[in-house]
Amino acid sequence: MKETDFEQQHGTLWQQFELDIEACLEGKRQPAASFPEHYRQLCGQLSLARQREYSDVMVARLNRLVMQGHHLLYQRESKASIHRLGAALVAFVVALRNQRRYVICSALLFVLPACVMAVGTYLSEDFTYSILSVEQAAEFEAMYDPDNLRFGPERDAETDLAMFGFYISHNIGIAFQAFAGGIFFGIGTIFIVLYNGIYLGAVAGYLTRAGLSITFYPFVIGHGAFELTAIVICGAAGLMIGHALVKPGSLKRLEALRLSAIEAVKLMYGGVFMLFVAAFLEAFWSSSSDLAVPLKLSVGAALWLFVLWFCFFSSLGARREPG
Amino acid sequence: MQASELLDNHCSVETPEGIEFVQTVAGPVPRILAYLIDLGWRGLVYILVAFLAELLGGLGTALFLIFSFLLEWFYPVFFEVFRNGQTPGKKSMGIQVVNADFTPIGWGASTVRNLLRAADFLPLFYVAGLISMSVTDRFQRLGDLAAGSLVIYSGAEPKPGLDGSVTPIPPLQPLTRGERQGIISLTVRSASISPARQEELAQLLEPLTGEAGEKGLRRLKGVGAWLLGRK
Numbered sequence A: 001m002k003e004t005d006f007e008q009q010h011g012t013l014w015q016q017f018e019l020d021i022e023a024c025l026e027g028k029r030q031p032a033a034s035f036p037e038h039y040r041q042l043c044g045q046l047s048l049a050r051q052r053e054y055s056d057v058m059v060a061r062l063n064r065l066v067m068q069g070h071h072l073l074y075q076r077e078s079k080a081s082i083h084r085l086g087a088a089l090v091a092f093v094v095a096l097r098n099q100r101r102y103v104i105c106s107a108l109l110f111v112l113p114a115c116v117m118a119v120g121t122y123l124s125e126d127f128t129y130s131i132l133s134v135e136q137a138a139e140f141e142a143m144y145d146p147d148n149l150r151f152g153p154e155r156d157a158e159t160d161l162a163m164f165g166f167y168i169s170h171n172i173g174i175a176f177q178a179f180a181g182g183i184f185f186g187i188g189t190i191f192i193v194l195y196n197g198i199y200l201g202a203v204a205g206y207l208t209r210a211g212l213s214i215t216f217y218p219f220v221i222g223h224g225a226f227e228l229t230a231i232v233i234c235g236a237a238g239l240m241i242g243h244a245l246v247k248p249g250s251l252k253r254l255e256a257l258r259l260s261a262i263e264a265v266k267l268m269y270g271g272v273f274m275l276f277v278a279a280f281l282e283a284f285w286s287s288s289s290d291l292a293v294p295l296k297l298s299v300g301a302a303l304w305l306f307v308l309w310f311c312f313f314s315s316l317g318a319r320r321e322p323g
Numbered sequence B: 001m002q003a004s005e006l007l008d009n010h011c012s013v014e015t016p017e018g019i020e021f022v023q024t025v026a027g028p029v030p031r032i033l034a035y036l037i038d039l040g041w042r043g044l045v046y047i048l049v050a051f052l053a054e055l056l057g058g059l060g061t062a063l064f065l066i067f068s069f070l071l072e073w074f075y076p077v078f079f080e081v082f083r084n085g086q087t088p089g090k091k092s093m094g095i096q097v098v099n100a101d102f103t104p105i106g107w108g109a110s111t112v113r114n115l116l117r118a119a120d121f122l123p124l125f126y127v128a129g130l131i132s133m134s135v136t137d138r139f140q141r142l143g144d145l146a147a148g149s150l151v152i153y154s155g156a157e158p159k160p161g162l163d164g165s166v167t168p169i170p171p172l173q174p175l176t177r178g179e180r181q182g183i184i185s186l187t188v189r190s191a192s193i194s195p196a197r198q199e200e201l202a203q204l205l206e207p208l209t210g211e212a213g214e215k216g217l218r219r220l221k222g223v224g225a226w227l228l229g230r231k
Helices: A003-025 A035-051 A056-073 A082-098 A100-123 A125-129 A134-143 A157-183 A187-209 A213-246 A253-286 A293-312 B028-056 B058-082 B088-093 B107-115 B117-121 B127-135 B142-147 B177-188 B195-204 B213-228
Strands: B010-014 B020-024 B095-099 B149-153
Touching: A003 A035, A003 A056, A035 A056, A056 B020, A056 B177, A082 A100, A082 A253, A082 A293, A100 A125, A100 A187, A100 A213, A125 A134, A125 A187, A134 A187, A157 A187, A157 A213, A157 A253, A157 B058, A157 B107, A157 B117, A157 B142, A187 A213, A213 A253, A213 A293, A253 A293, A253 B107, A253 B142, B020 B149, B028 B058, B028 B088, B028 B095, B028 B127, B058 B107, B088 B095, B095 B107, B107 B117, B107 B142, B107 B149, B117 B127, B117 B142, B127 B142, B142 B149, B177 B195, B177 B213, B195 B213
Parallel strands: none
Antiparallel strands: B010 B020, B095 B149
């Protein structure tokens, strides 16, 4: 069959298909019931056109139509809804249980150096200055001076909100870098998690030594439950993709990377959510000096228990399979 | 596809319908340009929001910081998921992000490829991403590798180049398949080749057409039109 005859025979179908598909892709209406059938016909015609070696122009046109049809037919649900948020939360908890060993590794990477540094800086001031510069140390000391009405950076009520914004962009940025660093065979993740552990440990030890524990711990305990856990979780996600690259098992490296990223991103959803909560607490709860220290400590402890229970012992993942 | 199997940036995927379909993968240059266009748009939005934030005081600062965080990390995710794989920059460059099987990209893959921008950016100005694009055969940066995504040309389609003025001429002798393909390609693509080059190409077939120069070319185009089925 000559090309022009072929075009005459099927041209109307192609035009109709083109119009339909554009309307659907723009979201004006749902695909008609006959859409899959037409799509299959078009697939057959594309194969014919190729096999008969019709001109590039026609093959390209059919190829484009098939591509658009393929997009429409295999479209994944992209609407954001409460239901999907819930599903993401469940997927997060399930992933957390399944990837327990990465979470544990990441937690050790964070907690061990933090403890070493905390003890070190508590015992010796010189040790502190190997990590913090003298100015930084002085700044931290001023920040948690009990004479301050508000702890953390000094500020008035309105800047609470501004600080909320700052914590979001700063802390979540760190967590994202911890994840992204995983692509360099996990080295970037290890570096960022270790660095944050060392730094936090040093600051905690130093402030305790300076006798400021009465202001420091009530400040950090509340949001720390979410923030530190989230950094560990994002680190675990980074370790996952790093491990897939280092030891892909029976898969190709790239394939292993892709599969692990699908799983790791579930951890990231939860991590980001927790960091939002942490930023909110840090700006509006932790920094408030109107609240009594015992109240802040007990609420903080309760938050820690809640986070650990939710992440590792709640029955959320067991009850429902992720949707 | 004729004559395009040697060295090109085509990439094909077999679909469940049992056909193989082909797309052209976008290289670093259009992608950098698309990035720069997006950067420009984001810059404009930044300025606008900063101006509004200035009016609102403390609340404004908070909104600005949150907004700039979202703009920095989720601007591409938003557009890729809701706008069919195209940020405004990609749209103006005619490229789009898809999964490796050419299906539209979803939340997970888009999040992965955009979070890994942080890695692609290292050590500065997307050097890691560019290196990764140059060594992979489908121009994937690190984020694309992890997400299993590709950037392809979305609207690339050659324009029909056959004008109606060509009178179809039946060929004088039986032609082989390759000859037929060659003549049809020349006819259809004549709009994108300079007349001098067309004549030069037609000259190669002088033994077949028996005519030289412009006449030979016209004859070849006539045969091409006939082969296409013109009457």
